[in-house]
Amino acid sequence: MKAYSADHIRNIAVAGHGGKGKTTLCEAMLYISGASDRLGRVADGNTVLDFDAEEKRRKSSVSSAMAAIEWNDTKINLLDAPGLFDFEGGSAEAVRAADAVLIVTSAGSGVDVGTQKAFKAAEKRGAAKFFAITKTDSDHRSFYKTFDALKEVYGNKLCPTVIPHMEGNLVKCYVNLITGTAYAYKDGKAQKVDMPSDPAIADMTDAFMETVASTDDALMEKFFEGETFTKEEILKGMRIGVADGSIYPVYAVAGLTAAAIDQLLDGLAGSAPDAQNHAGEKVEYENGETGDLPCNESAPLAAICFKTVADPFVGKMSFFKVISGKLAPDSVAYNPRTGENEKIGKIVTVRGAKQEDTKQIIAGDIGVLTKLSGVKTGDTLCDNKNVLTLKDVDFPEPCLSMAVKVAKKGEEEKVAAGLQRLMEEDPTIRYTNNTETREQVLSGLGEQHLDVIVSKLKTKFGVSVTLEVPKVAYRETIRKAVEAQGRHKKQSGGHGQFGDVWIKFEPCDSDDLVFETAVVGGSVPKNYFPAVEKGLRECVERGFAANYPMVGLKATLYDGSYHPVDSSEMAFKTAASICFKNAMPKADVAILEPIGTLTALMPDDNLGDIMGDVTKRRGRVLGMGPADEPKMQELVAEVPMAEMGDFSTVLRSVTAGRGSYRFAFARYEQAPREVADKVIAERAAQKEE
Numbered sequence: 001m002k003a004y005s006a007d008h009i010r011n012i013a014v015a016g017h018g019g020k021g022k023t024t025l026c027e028a029m030l031y032i033s034g035a036s037d038r039l040g041r042v043a044d045g046n047t048v049l050d051f052d053a054e055e056k057r058r059k060s061s062v063s064s065a066m067a068a069i070e071w072n073d074t075k076i077n078l079l080d081a082p083g084l085f086d087f088e089g090g091s092a093e094a095v096r097a098a099d100a101v102l103i104v105t106s107a108g109s110g111v112d113v114g115t116q117k118a119f120k121a122a123e124k125r126g127a128a129k130f131f132a133i134t135k136t137d138s139d140h141r142s143f144y145k146t147f148d149a150l151k152e153v154y155g156n157k158l159c160p161t162v163i164p165h166m167e168g169n170l171v172k173c174y175v176n177l178i179t180g181t182a183y184a185y186k187d188g189k190a191q192k193v194d195m196p197s198d199p200a201i202a203d204m205t206d207a208f209m210e211t212v213a214s215t216d217d218a219l220m221e222k223f224f225e226g227e228t229f230t231k232e233e234i235l236k237g238m239r240i241g242v243a244d245g246s247i248y249p250v251y252a253v254a255g256l257t258a259a260a261i262d263q264l265l266d267g268l269a270g271s272a273p274d275a276q277n278h279a280g281e282k283v284e285y286e287n288g289e290t291g292d293l294p295c296n297e298s299a300p301l302a303a304i305c306f307k308t309v310a311d312p313f314v315g316k317m318s319f320f321k322v323i324s325g326k327l328a329p330d331s332v333a334y335n336p337r338t339g340e341n342e343k344i345g346k347i348v349t350v351r352g353a354k355q356e357d358t359k360q361i362i363a364g365d366i367g368v369l370t371k372l373s374g375v376k377t378g379d380t381l382c383d384n385k386n387v388l389t390l391k392d393v394d395f396p397e398p399c400l401s402m403a404v405k406v407a408k409k410g411e412e413e414k415v416a417a418g419l420q421r422l423m424e425e426d427p428t429i430r431y432t433n434n435t436e437t438r439e440q441v442l443s444g445l446g447e448q449h450l451d452v453i454v455s456k457l458k459t460k461f462g463v464s465v466t467l468e469v470p471k472v473a474y475r476e477t478i479r480k481a482v483e484a485q486g487r488h489k490k491q492s493g494g495h496g497q498f499g500d501v502w503i504k505f506e507p508c509d510s511d512d513l514v515f516e517t518a519v520v521g522g523s524v525p526k527n528y529f530p531a532v533e534k535g536l537r538e539c540v541e542r543g544f545a546a547n548y549p550m551v552g553l554k555a556t557l558y559d560g561s562y563h564p565v566d567s568s569e570m571a572f573k574t575a576a577s578i579c580f581k582n583a584m585p586k587a588d589v590a591i592l593e594p595i596g597t598l599t600a601l602m603p604d605d606n607l608g609d610i611m612g613d614v615t616k617r618r619g620r621v622l623g624m625g626p627a628d629e630p631k632m633q634e635l636v637a638e639v640p641m642a643e644m645g646d647f648s649t650v651l652r653s654v655t656a657g658r659g660s661y662r663f664a665f666a667r668y669e670q671a672p673r674e675v676a677d678k679v680i681a682e683r684a685a686q687k688e689e
């Protein structure tokens, strides 16, 4: 590919709801622009962009994919985002690198959650917005129904640009309102046809002209005087409006048959913000000051790693968007996170799975550096004489956790190593060791996300694991103060063993055992105190009723006796543990369960259902009220962690994906009788096994 200057580069994230036709649309853009020689089909598993084995198996994108195409002397970097919420990490990556977001929905759809999420992500990033309404090829699909639904939400900023002329339920041709021409399509090839007389087109033309006029005072004046605009005026108005966020052009297309794709490409190349004027960003300098960094090829380097891939052949691939300066081979760049200088080796551009060597990546462009071991997603590379940090990728937090069971003994380390590699690629995965429940816990964005991780462990690293609901780390405590004796006496041949203690156990407010002594007259010699404490600590670790660690316990050693010859540290340690066992049955031992604070966001209409669900989970609602976002409610509640298992799945299904939540440990609380009984019974059953 030839070299393009930043004003001839467009970085476009293609985002929206899963299954609406994003990948297919990108394939059509690749095909029509000549970047691929056949039109790939998701269903046939032969697309350029869904190249991953997991994507072929599922016939759906699970990660972001990139391909650069050329159109009208412009380089368009397409970033195809996965639509399913479980793979939202990939969408975050794509949007991070984009200057514009092409939001894809299909003819006949309402405003789905994926559309809203993509729109919100674009707003947050300050990216321009385009809409493509695809799948206009098949029968009974209405572009106009979808357009009206979008209009209800996004109002007059919606700018119909290419619209279909329908006869019955079929699209006959596509009308371009910029040029005022109509085209029919066969095998992706456009043929100019006469402008049909269609009242829908007349209405849309008015709407189009008014929206374009709104971008510029001079145009508005012309519009009111009933004058027509020149093509140049329209294009200029669109460019201004798209860049400042006052208009969102809408294109009718059909990815599967590659219809009207050339017009969409014209639109992206013609009115999407160019990297030169848009790619500048906010940065934070070493001294904490912030500033605006314009896109400037000759300035010092600033580049953000927005995506990482562990390629089986190439090794590690780090995707960069260069904001300022350029990345050139055999140069050195500084990583402020690690404080290390990284040597830049090979640079490539990618088209799906294919790589092509390239000389450099200039400000405004996107490219891939290989084998940068010290760089991870979210890192900035810069000049070591001008240290700065760019904004990280806005990844969602993992919300579903499962315990990992390794199928074959001895493969634990292979699993950990495999997950380590997968986490490099996907920062929405977490893998932690819960020392208390002795479980390895895998966290991600949902069931399908975890399912893909398990499948990748198998296919990429050859290890099998299953997932189970993680164990809950319960605690025990006592509710009554008791005193007890522990006497250990053994006479076995020569030397005997003797230790004898009286200890008072009482509830207190501490996670750790509080050990005190109040021995008078040396009934237990001082040098045995540490042994008594050690014996008690071991007991507290093991618990009593269900073998969970005991908290909130104070033990005071106040009496006992010893033998000048037979007493030993060992004997007193044993005596302490006998004392603990004697005391606990009378101390009213209770089970404590961990409670977390839940903060959930959901549409107004779902508040009742989610409250009902939270109550069923033994949750206590602490408060609720309108959230920062319109038509959304925030619910705050305290819920036992043991009950949260499938909350993410329920919230997603009740709110059709609109809901989101955070959940964090708050404290331990006494578990109700039934729960405690169940926990104790489970432990007993485990011991039998």
Ligand SMILES: Nc1nc2c(ncn2[C@@H]2O[C@H](COP(=O)(O)OP(=O)(O)O)[C@@H](O)[C@H]2O)c(=O)[nH]1
Binding pocket: 017, 018, 019, 020, 021, 022, 023, 024, 025, 042, 043, 059, 060, 061, 083, 134, 135, 136, 137, 138, 253, 254, 255, 256, 257
């Ligand atoms: N009829 C028709 N089907 C399409 C079109 N675009 C995509 N599809 C189908 O819709 C499904 C989802 O498409 P895909 O591109 O994977 O959607 P994505 O999840 O948004 O990337 C596939 O079965 C496609 O064949 C289109 O323009 N027309």
Ligand SMILES: [Mg+2]
Binding pocket: 022, 023, 024, 060, 061, 081, 082, 083
């Ligand atoms: Mg896709």
